[in-house]
Amino acid sequence: MPLNDSFLWAAACLLLLSLFHFALQRKLHDQRTVTLYAMMCCSLLITVCGLILTVSLRKQAASHPVAQAAALGAYLAQFSMPYLLLEITAFTCRHITSPLLRTARLLWCVGNLLILSNPWTGIISAPQADGLIHVSACYELFVGTIAFWYMVDCVYILYYSKEMRNRQANALIEAAAIMLVGLLLQNVLRLQLFTGFAASLAIIVLYFSMQSRFAYIDFATHIFNADYFNYWLWERLAKKKSTYIVAVYLTELERIRSVYGTDRELSELIAQKLWKITPKHWVFRVRTNKYALCTDNETDCRFLLKYLQQIFSDEFAVCGRSIRCPAVLTVVEHAEKGFENVDECLNYTASLLRQGSHQIDVQVIEDTPLRRADYAAEKQVEQYLPQALEQNLFEIRYQPIYSLKERRYVGVEALSRLQHPKLGWINPELFIRLAMRNGQIFQLMPMQLHRICRFLQTNPGIQQALQTVKMNLSPAELVRKGYCENLIAIIRSYNIPTEKFQFEITESTATEYTPELEQCIQTLRQAGISLCLDDFGSGYANLSSILRLPFSVIKMDRSLLQSVCDGGDAAIFYHSMVDTLHAMGYQIVSEGVETAEEATLLTEWQVDMIQGYYYAKPQTKEELLELLSLQNGKK
Template sequence: DSQGGYHRGTLQPFTYIVAIYYLIFGIVYAMGNRSMLSRQVVTSITAFISMTVVAVIVQMINKHLLVECFAASVCMLLIMFTLQSQDDMIDQGTKMLNWSSFVNRCSIKYASASDFTLLLIRIPDFKMFMKTFGGRFSNSLLRSFSDYLYNFVNLGDGFYLEDECFALMFPKDSEKVGETYRAIRKKLSENWNIGTVDTLITACFMRIDCPEDVDNADMLVDFIEQFKHREPETERLLHATDINFYDSKRRSEVENAIDKALDNRGFEVYYQPIYSSSRNKIVSCEALVRLKDEKLGFIPPQEFIPIAEENGKILKIGKYVFEEACRFIKKGVGTSLGIEYVQVNLSVVQCMQSDLVEQLLSIMDRYKVDPSSICLEVTETAAVYTPHIMEKNIKTLSDYGVKFALDDYGTGYSNMTYLLSLPFRFIKLEKEIVWECFKSEKAHIAIESTVAMIKKLNMQIVAEGIEDKHQLDTLLGMGCDFIQGYYFSKPVPEKDFIEVLKKNNTQAVTV
């Protein structure tokens, strides 16, 4: 009033009715969506409700204490600092909402039965831009492209999904989806200017109507991952129906088979012999994991290993294979028949583990296995992804006596740095590379020169994929030290491998 006093009007109780309604609604909504809320969110909601209720009770009892608005302000600050962290929501490069925000938004949409349509846009040539123009140019291109996309949606409806993939969210059956696609296609037909550089950008597009095409958030994520890795098609707007649902279903079934095999020791380790040209007998073998599921039957490694690498299960699989190899060595049967060491593959994910050395040494100690009887195979891809961590792990394990082989040499990541700086004892020529030398004279000369170069570096060559006598004679003639392939045996279970050893190492191998 004119004297500065605080008075409650006759309709003031109505505000409490509204507040109670929102309070009840908030509690019910939070409980109904409990599975989507983190502990931090639940704590903040609980604090908000508790502080507000206490403030209301205090002010109702002591009308001269004006604490309701103060308590609400404190609660809003709490939410801002604990729940609305920009770094958790925004991709710093593009300034668009990130992958986590996208998944959360879609989960809420599905939970509330809200229909929506997504337009996915991917730039398949981005890695080429990165190699040609460098990181600064490429990052500027992503930022420029994301700014352009905001011409078509509100700030909260544009997302950057990593791997140079963007998503724009529209209401169900919006005509803007088609209009946006055509406008972007037209824009990309012109030169895109970044600083002083003009370049052309190509993009792939896909439309997903939710929930008609995809009825849950998990499946939506699978569809997007398949879109990211699909061969580029820049001439048309793809629809979700263009991606076979069988792929998503199969992936889910394979993931379940992996989990079941890990729980029930359902994986099996096969062994493939490695022949030594200098000693004219089998002196080593490669341990290879196999998976046979009761429902799906045999699942090839090239299918389940990439899935296991993506979901992190490859760590458990790798540990299992290494233990089985150590158990095989400890038995001594292979050793008595000429096996000097067993080769075991390390995945990219395993190479990224800083405690890899401790893990492997602990297993070898448990089985009383001499480190010199182990050879770890590392792919060139792993060396590219984790050069510093891998260098440290390799040098430490080498000091303990573990041998190392660079696998899949020549498949696209070849770099002399790895050959010169890391203590590899063996270089394995990928079978596809080996087969090329029988298709063209140029390939033959290139492989022959590669073998000569590696031998001059005092490393030994393992040629993979040898299947007949002609291939064997050719690779031996080039000077390859070891031969691996179906000519001697395909990968077989331990029992059958022992029979292969008895047959080959008790008599001279005809070469």
Template sequence: MRESTLTSILDSMEDGVIACDRNGKVTFMNQAYRDIIGENDNDLSIGLLNKTLQGQHVDKETYPIKNSANDITLIKTNGKQIRGKSDETLGALLVAKNITKEEQIKKALQESEQRYRTLVDLAPISIFVKMDDTLAYINQFGAEMIGANDPKEIIGRPSSDFIPPELRHLVDTRTKTILDNRVSLQPYETKLLRLDGKTVDVQANSTKIMYKGKEAILGMNMDITDKKISDEKIIHMAFHDPLTDLPNRRYFTQLLTQRIIQVQRNTTFGIYCLDLDNFKHINDWLNHSNGDKIIREVSMRLKLCVDKETVVARVSGDEFMIMPPVETDESYLKKLAMKILTAISKPFIIEGIECHVTSSIGISMYPNQGVTADTLVKNAAIAMFSTKINGKNSYTFFHQELQDQLTIKREMELDLQKALKQNEFTLYFQPQINTKTNTLFGVEALIRWQHPRNGLVSPNEFIPIAEESGFIVFIDEWVLREACKQIKKWNEIFGFLITVKVNLSAKQFYQRDLVSLVSKVLTSNSLPPSCLELEITESTMMKDKNKALSTLLQLNQLGVKLSLDDFGTGFSSLSYIKDFPIDTIKIDRSFIHNIFKDTKSQAIVKTIINLAHSLKLQVIAEGIETEEQAQFLQKHSCHLLQGFLYSKPIPVEELEPFIKQSKT
């Protein structure tokens, strides 16, 4: 082969080739080698050639070469002596392969692998590889999750050791599906079994990989124990009352719905709706934090009254729902109701104060009084309201008439709101007679409702509804304004002032602007305060004694007369009557009605009259229906009498004869 041809072949090679003679002088260098060393001679190349001449081993060694640009090139060498026919050394040949890029790629791969290994080792989730149910790899976090200090403690063990027995079949099925179908399944929640026997809640995910040349499962487990605990707390909070930890309305409704689904229509069971009586007053008296203590104590008493299968729920402020076990008849429900009423009525000791609380219960039964949770709850609540209306501290079974009564009540509430705007209210007046002169002393203003459909409605029907709804405040103000207007008219007609007594409800009496309102109404009608007498009941006065005293003193300073209605029917009367600026006390009609039926009523009436005289108070008796009653009261110096014996409540035009007679 010609030398030029050989040179062309060698120059076309990617590997560098360099040769020298027996004296180490370079005799040939192909283009690839020139590219490696650049324009400079390279001491390393000469040294490698000399080593080869001397028979030293330079095969498959890696060396750095610096070219003319000072760039480092890595080469892997293969050296060989050139021998003549007589086996003498003629020179040396060195082949150099540029492995710079290969080494760079290798280094990058090593660095990348190290980064990913570090990332896996430090990852805050469990990462593992299993092959044939053997744990081939697990990171530090995963080892600690299972309870090991070091991954080496558990690598090589069966992966099934760390799965609860009841879940192993599920995990095996998922593993087989992934390996057979070469698919990744959706993450799912499961549990791991720790070395100490405890379990860990995890969200698991896995996929198929090749690991050390074999099929394997790469898995990741995220510890969700804290999340599960947090979720359970949130769910618990969503379905339980925070004050008592009892089920709330939502949870009770769900449990009731489930029971209805489970039982047959021929199965009967009942539910209770229990509400504490007058609890708002207790809250106002003791303050809300102490009221909460009573609520918690009530919940404890309720749970002690029932068995573990009975559901006790707090569904609102002072309202509870109770669902005894299935197959409960009326007899059982009555006995349990009495047991609950007795338990609630026992004294509560709050900050050394003995408090008495009662409750009202309504009962509805499945399936006769409802086949859905909402209906049963609604009907139990209706029965509970009926208990409250009829005296409280008892229980009532639901029946359809209660629903009808509630419907009438709701219609009346709506009609009441329209009545003021449509001028449906009117005032009637009942005369009060002076026992010494037997003439008109004053009148009591009494509201009547001329309903557009139902005619004249008794106050006994609509006043309780107005008080419950709060509408009574607007009614009281209307009565006050109309009564003062009428006093002014009578003064213009007859030339003298007539004292008019106006009843105030508890809600109106405790309004902040009451004194201001009374003053403005009197001023607007140019009336002296002495012609107006405001009546409050004994129970109203005792509701908040300090606030009542303050209001009464302000009204007294204004010049308005004050009357204590229903005297003798309340409590602590004699203890407080001397402290309040009262002008008149009114003997309750119940004592007058029984005045000749028992000696006790006579004694009470005499005592009240004598008390009034001693305190220099005016005394009036209401409910006078017979001459005998009037004579008895006149004999014992009762100042004023009021009742049907003289006149029933009458409209303004029928009252004028009394006024004219009084003037005469």
């Protein structure tokens, strides 16, 4: 068999196999997928036309209409390949309005018009009386143009490689290089029709590296993954296509994993149900416990929301168990109109889901103009944070902690505060969350610790009056290498006893016990800094979590105080927890005390300390000095 036939038959087999697998796998009709389909078809066209030309030339029948059509098809497909590769690259880099792409599209159209004129003008080649095809003087220009665009592809890919994942950039540069080498081998070394084989190799590289099921399918649930969602949503927003997002947040999946160990099976079952009910299968798993279902019209969106409420109202049968899986649902309508980019849309959706309760089976958070306004304000705060950090604009408020036994204030909790020039005082939970998300918390907390230490250093009476100063530490801070050592060094640099400080750790942190967390806590304990478990009873921790870590103080969450004054189960539970924790050797701080009735009950139950507005609101340093001065005066 001639050499040309060997390459072409091999190319045809490879391309047909790739097309077969690509056609069967789950995928969406995004621009990158459609373009890869077009490249596969062009490659197959080059191969089929090459086989027809080989047979025609062998029979010296190049003037036959079929042979001429095959030559024309091969020229069109070869000329289209570098443009299609450039289009895939531009969409991978998210350059939907790239000037280079617009220029390439115009030149591609002009070039195709010239190629289509070849049967009449012979601008590239023409059949001769000897039955063979003879190339014209412009053939070298045709080949050179294709080679030039492949080199443009390579430069474009290399220049914007940082905007892609490594595997994507590598696959694109390899595909461009293979096509360029194939073109050179065909025209310099006269390996005729070798570009068909090179095209098949390039397609295989692109398919397996970028568009195979391994690249965008979530292995645990077999639906589309977060990477694919980010790209697909970007394309929808960029093209201003109508997009409705129904987001699902499985609030208790982590608890189900720890209790039943069936979270993977449950996730797969839920994903199957979501896949079946979504009209166009626009279903994505964006996080371990979060899903996104998308549609392009309000009718389907409302149908999905109603059906989801039914699904999560019922129990799931998993591994012989009936498991209830609470969920928060939200809808983002016309995402293409309200958001400039994917990150804004996803952050807004996440902000809606955060408003849901962990204690309700199914809760729907509506997308309203007020919530969008709140999110716009959140963006302003996020943009203001770098300036606030650079100019040290944060402040400290000290909320006194009252000892029921000693009948005096024995400690304070240091609380960060920030005032925006337009929005006024910002909710601390908001700017702390934003600082944690953007990695700014590692700059904020040491800066605040310096401010607290300066206050204590310049007011020695405060150190004598107060037993402890409490500060909150986030999970990210506790596991950051060298961070705790830095905090200790700051305290010691002001010659303040480290024993004066007590770091508060939330329940969620206590449940995520890791070697890094253990090492940080040991470092703090060795320095004499005690630990307080914050928000106990808010829904995460249990007694086994407490026993793991060397806490000396337990803060009862304010939510537990609801209805305690009415007696009944709430009061019995609170009282029994106080007795249990006392028996285990812990001091108890009741948080959120706002009424005299609550304070009286807690006194009867022998709670150690109280923190709340009933005794004192968060104070400025001047107000705190005055409060402690009055306390000393009463003595």
